[in-house]
Amino acid sequence: MKNNPYRPVAARILKITRETAIEFTLRVEAQADITPGQFFQVSLPRTGEAPISVSSFTRDWIEFTIRAVGKLTNVLHQLKEGDTIFIRGPYGTGFPLEKYKDRNLIIVAGGSGLAPVRPLIQKALDGSIGVKSLRLIAGFKNSEGILFSHQFEDWADKCDFTLTIDKPEPGWTGNTGMVTEHIRKLSDIDFADTEVVVVGPGVMMKFSTAEFVLLGVAEEKIWVSFERLMSCGIGKCGHCKIDYTYVCLDGPVLNYTHASTLID
């Protein structure tokens, strides 16, 4: 069969990073033209296939940060360096980087929502997007759920970085409270010149975007990323459809003016 979009390519695991008890990052050897925010369909023959966001990439490799929650992801969790996974993609519409050029960028990520925005953070920090400034708020339920902690020092050096966990914990000396509380504390935002990205669980995105709207950020300057069940990634299976929108095609990254009109 020529040009079968469902046929994945093999990708060798170069490196595995354990992030939390159930989350891990697979770095695989693969090349693709990726925009931050896009995802791949990752699979293992006889086990299954699922959409997984790109959590980092270079010319030579792609990283996926995965939470073991089911059939495929539990098996992925057991793989070793040198093993092979299968990927097809990249799929979906990522972040509109050109819109962030010469703008102040505020990124708010909740929990595993930090994975799909990590390539955006990296590109904002390495100068390739050309943002004026970056403020990053990353919130986690508890300290055990924190992802990518090995990068925090670097991020804190290069941008205005707030890390927070929902509730105080013994031994935790950093920020606490939901991301919304920290959004509320943002001062001196130059609204005309600022774009906002909010990615995380549905409820977190709902309240965080509302917070920004209250602060006075124009709706068309707010961007979110949706997650829906997906079986194909290419607009055929129908699972991800909301109204006329196919999350796998038109999203996962959507402008708030679009996202806020969608009713499942």
Add this chain to the structure above:
Amino acid sequence: MQSFDFNYQQFAEVFARLGKKFRLFGPKRVPGRGRFSDTDLITYADLQNPEDLETAEKSYLSPKSIVFPPDETTFYFTADQFTEPELSDNRETIVFLRPCDINGIERLDRIFLENGKVKDPYYQRRREKLHFFMIECRESFENCFCVAMNANRTDNFATAIRFAPEKVSVMIQNESFLEAFAEVGKKSDFVPEFVKKDSKAVNLPDVEDMPADIFSDSLWDEYDSRCIACGRCNTSCVTCSCFSTVDIFYPDSRNCGERRRVWDGCHLDGFTDMAGGHSFRKDKGDRMRFKTFHKIYDFRKRFSEDMCVGCGRCDDVCPEYISFSSCINKLSDRLSGGKKDEE
């Protein structure tokens, strides 16, 4: 374009001749297998003899399985090797079907061949083999509303056929079929007609954008308890195109297995389940709303035509006697401000 008349014996000759070269697929009566005891089931199946072809009644299932089988292997696995299956039947295929179903397959084309600007190769390789032999439909069956859906007419057919009591008339548009018919038939001036009036009046909502409050309107509530999420309305529908992907391994050799896609539907449980136990549209009323809007509202935003072709099969098959066309009418009433408090 030429037309010919045949008696039934002559038509059987043509049928046999075509059967040598083509796979023949059409509505077929299976005695005693119907919805009620002592009734027949009209389903779509391969046809061996001309008598197999059911020309009078509407089929319970649609012809979509010929392009989109209920369960299709997309890959065979041997260790890490992915192999696409060959088609089990590689012949060009003649499908006998009514105008609504021709329109219905064109709706499937929108999804499988156009949406996302990617062609689905499993669909495409089956679709390319099809030749539509249109069964003329002049009177609407029970529950049909193809006229309202603008799907009662089509000119997308190789031949159009009228099965009258004494004779069969055929109009041939695709010249490659001319010979098979011309040798046996008598020239005629037959031109197919189309249904002009629906058996059931259906009013489509006349809105550009659905107001947000209609999504949570009480109009959907009755379906919460009535619909049992059996999904028959989805499986019988010629335009329902959703599927899920599953991998399996063979019990005797864990190294070998398959990736399959199977029909799925928005009325079924689990259609939106996500990691973390999160799912959308738990209430059946929300599923009815989702299906209704897809069929008669949001598909049009993407493809400039409605998805539903008004075949009425969803009404025919629902074990709970839920009528989709009545639902459309209730929605239209609601949107035009009427009938808020009754029912």
